[in-house]
Amino acid sequence: MSGAILLEHYLVLGALLFVCGAVCMATKRNAIGVLIGVELVLNGAGVNFVAFSHFNPAFRLEGMIFALFVIVLAAGEAAVALAIVLNFYNNHTTVDVDSAEELKG
Amino acid sequence: MESMHSFLFWVIAGLTGLCAIATVVTDNIVRAATWLLFTLGGVSGIFFLLGADLVGAIQLLVYVGGTLVLVIFGVMLTAQSPFLNMKTSSAEWAISIAVGIMLLTFLCFAVFSIKGKFGPADAQHPVAQDVRRGDAADSDAATSTSTMQIGQAFLGVENGPPRGDGKRVHYLLPFEIVSIHLLVVLIGAAYLARAKKRRETML
């Protein structure tokens, strides 16, 4: 608990979220689970943006605006992804992403 | 004040990290969504802690309030008991965790190698050094104006002092693009998700 909180601390948190998201995408067989992983990854990126904006005054505005874009685009992404999942569910009667393997070489 | 800041950071960051790990670890998709809710809340807390009040608020409104609800809708619409708990094989767990640990190691290497670029060494940025230490008064002063600045920057009518390099930032065009994008998403999602007759003869 001692010592000032530096940029590195926030970046490590962001990295942790990012890795959690990646592992989530890799392990969850449920399509919604994959979507949750994507959200975690985007949040990791958002933490990095805001942290940089906080610690470097030259990027104060940019960091926040990019974080806002990330959030808004994530919302759009979630909507489309959900639509795709529903479509997928209609076609395959499952949400197991392992059953979507038509692109196999 | 500084110790309060550290304390809050460790508490929020710890909870956020734990919730994120819990999201990954749980097999049940409903629980994963719940843990995600806490994670997103924690991230918004981090945003508040960083003095980005507007971003934090938007995170709460759009993410926790909007996106997550979408996800939960998705869970409900597809919720059938075989899909709620889909087990992943232990070999896949092992390899994923190994790759994850590798990625985390490399990212941390990267994080600690930026030392000196943002560190206290840059004496030409005394402000940066203050902020770096989490000087609460300074960051409060900075954010109180930043909400307005953000709005002005979006509209391209910023009237504050120019940035260090003499340029002004304008985000009107990206802002418009995002708006159009969202519209397209709205229509596209509605089109994709609209109820239609299931094709029985797939494949």
Place this chain on the structure above:
Amino acid sequence: MQFIQDNPGLLFVIATLLPLVSFTLLLLAGAARGVLRQHQQNPTLKSLYELLGGDVTGRGPAYVGLASMVLAFGLSFYGFVLYLGDYPVHLHHSTTDEEKLPAKVEVAEKKEGEEEHHGAGKNPQAELRKKHRLEGWEGSVSWARLSFFDEAGTAAAPGSELRVGYYIDHLSALMFVMVTFVASLIHLFSTGYMADELNKQVEDHEVHAADGHYKRRGRFGRFFMFLSLFCFSMLNLLLADNLFQIFVSWELVGICSFLLIGFYYERTSASNAANKAFIVNRIGDAGFLIGLMILWTYLGTFNFQDIFQQVRAPALDAHDESIALAGTFVRFHDVEMPNRREPTKPLAGMKIDQKAGPNVLLFHADDHIHGDKLKDGVTGTARSAVGHERAPSIPYVWLVVAGLGIFLGCVGKSAQFPLQVWLPDAMEGPTPVSALIHAATMVAAGVYLVGRVFPIFTFDALLVIAYVGAITLFVAATIAVVVTDIKKVLAYSTVSQLGYMMLALGIGGWAAGLFHLMTHAFFKALLFLGSGSVIYGCHHQQDMQKMGGLFPKMKITALTMLVGVFAIAGIPLFSGWYSKDAVLANALSFFTLHREHFLLFVLPLVTAGITTFYMFRMWFMTFTGEPRDDHVYEHAHESPWIMTVPLILLAILSFCVAWGWPIYKADHSWLEHAIAASQPAAVENNWQVQIDAHAQHGANHGSYKDMVHESHAMAGYLALGVVLIGLAFAASSYLFRFLDPAESKEAFPGVHRFLQHKWYFDELYSVLIVRPGLVIAHWCRAFDTYVIDGIVNRVGSANLAVSRWHGWVDKYLVDGAVNLVGNVTLAVGLWLRNLQTGYLRSYVLFLVLASIGIWAVLALVVAAAP
């Protein structure tokens, strides 16, 4: 007694010769028995035969060998205590008063000056050296003279005399104690383990003769005879003060390993393994011989101290002033010496250039050296620098080649990449032999020699050593993960740990590497003897897949082996923890100075986790869980006390041999400090040169000791984390069965097959060397049969032979090449197809791996940029 007090080094000489006496006795007795057995009709000779043991020898040979080793251990220990009395070890190096001095001076003032000799003879180091000689810790006698006259006609000219001698320092004294102790215990253990050989008739279950199993006479005496010769060779190697003596012992060690690996020579596998070990070692020894020839040609001596004194610049010049290039190789361009064939030609003009000078100046005891003429970039003559017109030199390239040649010998002996293939096959010998080879003698010899001749290695050679070590440790550890033979797991772990030692030596962690050699000797002897006890208890069953649940049946073996596993895995407070941390701390320091060589830190770190995994896998598979094979389990039993006592003794030492005060500090090990006391000055000089070079980029690291001390904590935490991950994987796979190993195996069939075939090294050598050799041999034979006989007999058959040869070329080379191209393309295509799994989640993993790869490449590029 007074004589011993005056010449205490002779204690070690006597300790060396004792096993030779035992060998000679056993050899004579065995030969006499062999002769007398044929003449039993004569009553006198028959009674003599009975006197020598008759058909059944009893345990006499074991007692002779054991007595000689125990006595040797006693003498070595007494000698070591005497040596410590003369040269005590200070556990806490007092950095406080030393760090005030400038770094250069600190290096020059080092008290480990036994390796250095400083011309004038009035400085403290020279005094110390003279005292050293007087106290009798070194000495030598002339063994053979190649010519009797030098120019003056009085003394032997340089390069004309071979000497045999002894040289004792902390390292060799400690190695003596360690080797004699471990060898004594192995003798004791073998007395029990080889009890089968006491019978008049032994049935070998693995050799099939016409009437059932093969039967032969017991070979108890022969085993201990070879064991004694083995110990003598190893002790002589430790004792030697010159490379020639080491080479002789080196070859003796090689032949002993041949004899012992092929002890059951009726078995095809054993005789093949013995041949393989011997032949692979010959490849290394060819390199060793080349190195010896280069050094002999240019330096004219084999004595270590003389060699080091010649190639490295002294610390002080004739006027007692420190030299800028102290302890380094002085490289120069010779401006007016076009003829390099005569190394002792006068150097009319020379420009010192430490980066690119093609020659290295050699120093002699009677040189009158001027320090101000020995600086980087100074132009002058040989006379102005060293006071001689005829200052000799050695081309830098030859120095590198000599170092690499000697290292190639060590590669063969210590089973390093790419000559590591013989060691796992050497498991065909009896288990105590494996313990002896792996712990105390043969493989230790290579590491010991690299440490001994460290000052002649240039930076390029050291880098090769470090990379060879890093590759070896990783390759061997990955193979050990899939091996199921309990002895082979240990064999690969030995190869891997030897890689750690070579890596440490290569990056300059001299004390760390040899420290790991010491601790490794104890815990690896323990593990091997433990596995011997398991094998003995399971009636020569070695496959772990048939064991399991043996803990209640053999508690002492299981617990002592667990200590060994803890030690090798590097669990804190166990001996391996101290030495592995020391190696990793040095690797981290090296990585700090040379970012582009990040592999030299990453590989050992990752391998620490793999090591933990496979060692615990072995223990869990053998001792826990359900019995896998009822037959083996029913008949399993604990070994007799004669085998468990060595285990207990070794377990105690494996636990606490590396302790210092306070024991929880990894860099306060007494043993490491004792080894470091004999560290050549060249080690610190090398580091100082690298630190200075790095300091030009603006980084300040202080001295080498500070740097390693700082790295220790970081390296320790990282290693502990990796070890815990390895332990967690092993426990969840083999103890709690949370992860199913069979499932993991099926998930990565390619990786598993690759590892089970040991990275296809044997197959590669077979394709690259053995088969072309056979083809050439066949060609020669065809030449002989068809060409020579054909010319003698008739020309027509020669014609036929040529047509056959042509047909062979057409069938195998031309058609083969065409088919090969097609097959390779097809195989690559099929393989690439597998990557397109169609699974979303595997694509995510590929994405992550690719980004890690790109990041690593970028880091490498950035690190390599000036």
